[in-house]
Amino acid sequence: MVERRRLIQAVNDALFEEMERDPKVLVYGEDVELSITGDMRGLHEHFGHDRIRNTPICEATLTGMAVGLASVGYHAVVHMMFSNFFYTGMDAIGNQMAKLRLMTGGQVELPITIIAGYGGGAANAAQHSDSAYPVLMNLGGVNVLTPSTPADAKGLLKTAIRGRNPSFFLEPSGRGGEVGDVPDGEHLVPFGRAAVRREGGDVTVLSIGRMVKPALAAADALAGQGVSVEVIDPRTLVPFDEASLLASVEKTGHLVVVDEARECCGAASQIAAVVAEKAFHALEGPIRRVTTPNVAMPYAPNAERHVIPGEERIVAAVLSLAGRTHKATA
């Protein structure tokens, strides 16, 4: 059985199911009880104040408290609203969650799930529009999840809440996300397994989270021009499914990485480096990154559209590569 759900509803379903399954799962955050984003709706009425509650605005404490709860046997699911607010809660993220398992010689497990919206496109301006996952990837000790479909949102979140490590679940911001088919009931998506969203033979386009949609639109447009694009969705950035990407690049000889994070040290940079190191022999041209430039997200919608990667820029990047071989570029 499958059901049509919005991404935000799929998240809500996952929370209901996991809180029902495990009484040690708690949810807290700012304004989670009424849930303006919708993903937490109904939880407070159903589970009550000991399981889900509003907190003061105090991100340093929200993240640090999750570490304390994890150390004593709970699994905190912390809603941080926007990924920009990681920055105000960063000590416990960067210095505690990501490190204490190693630092204690493996004594502690840190089952923690952090949920936050990310990305631009809603005229929220720079302090509510970051795609703040590269900083998490660089910590080394936290999982980073970037679902693009409702089914993956449900399956990845359930895996995170059953897991014993800190995981960051990044929801595409705004309007409840995409609509899609979601399997009923028990649906778990393992970490570190990419999904091939569209098969193709000429160019591999790896696109992250919210970027999967414009990548698929670009692939459609390019098909009309005789260019066959393979679209890969990594689904999780940490752990990252290198094998699937390398296999695709072996086949196509070309890679475009589409990443809504800024260019400098972004996810695209890391992924490009991995392919350059491990599949250089297969590449028939340069790797192209399509990213947000190294700027703060502007407010004006036309300016936002200008900096966030979209279909046109993806098409142009693919066309700059398609059909190229080493001989042609030499």
Next chain:
Amino acid sequence: MATTVIDRRTEQAALRSGPSSAELLELYERMLLVRRVEERLRDDSAAGKLPGAVHLYIGEEAVAVGVCAHLGDRDYVTSTHRGHGHFLAKGGDVRAMMAEIWAKEEGICRGMGGSMHVADVSKGILGANGIVGAGLAIATGAAFGAKLDGEGKLAACFFGDGASNQGVLMETLNLSTLWELPVVFVCENNTFSEFTPSREVTAGRIADRARAFAMPTAEVDGNDVVAVWRAAADAVERARSGGGPSFIEAHTYRIQGHFEAEAFVLSGGRYRDDEEIAAWKKEEKDPVLRCRATLLASGAADEAALRAIEARVLVQVDDAVRFAEAGTPADPALAETLMFVRDEGA
């Protein structure tokens, strides 16, 4: 006014009868263990035998020991970069701590944490921490868990006067008061924040920060183990019985440098004078010597009994150092294998 109520409660705590003679002897022995362990660390650090920075608690032992005397293995503590005293006072193993500082596989954290990060989760020691102030939110989270468990457990959070200037103190005082969490905040005011006198960087009285939240607050002589013990008895009982958080500011003094290589980094720079340090080492001030004098004066112990304690402690310290020295070097591969629990549907 709220402060009047709080002050009266503090007075009540002070009036409580102190530890029994037998309890005081235990407090003394625990303080002496911390002192002798750290004197050995001081010497071994100077001799270049220990790889990392070592921050010693010498002169502040009464705080950890007086508080932890009221805690069991099921209660939690969070500690600081100056954490050996909290670790040992809460029942951590001397050998395992020593081996950790010597960077050995037998160390309590298998050589992955070191002096600044000793932890024994099985004993509720959630860890010393290299980030000043980090324990505040971790203890608050542990206390939230303890409250939900409903078994009368609590979390004690040790932190310094320097840490009191971190914003997270206000956050955790606020949240723990609102949620009536069983947490005891213990500020160890040793008058220095690294090489800066506390008064230069700290406005007002630290304890007043807790009073602003109407949190039951006590200021005590942190070098008097009985005074600390009494204040902690009151705070711990409040936490166990659902009365919410308490705050203790213990006034004390750091005898050693901020860390053992201080002279090297200061290269001749001064932030306090020798007379001040000498005054705090005298019998009227030093917490271990003071307790010793009390034991003798009250007849709770004679010189022979105290010599026996001294001998027992030294055997423990020697044994721990031998254990650490003979240990296996830490396993470098752990750096990769210990980052994650490998279970994510992989």
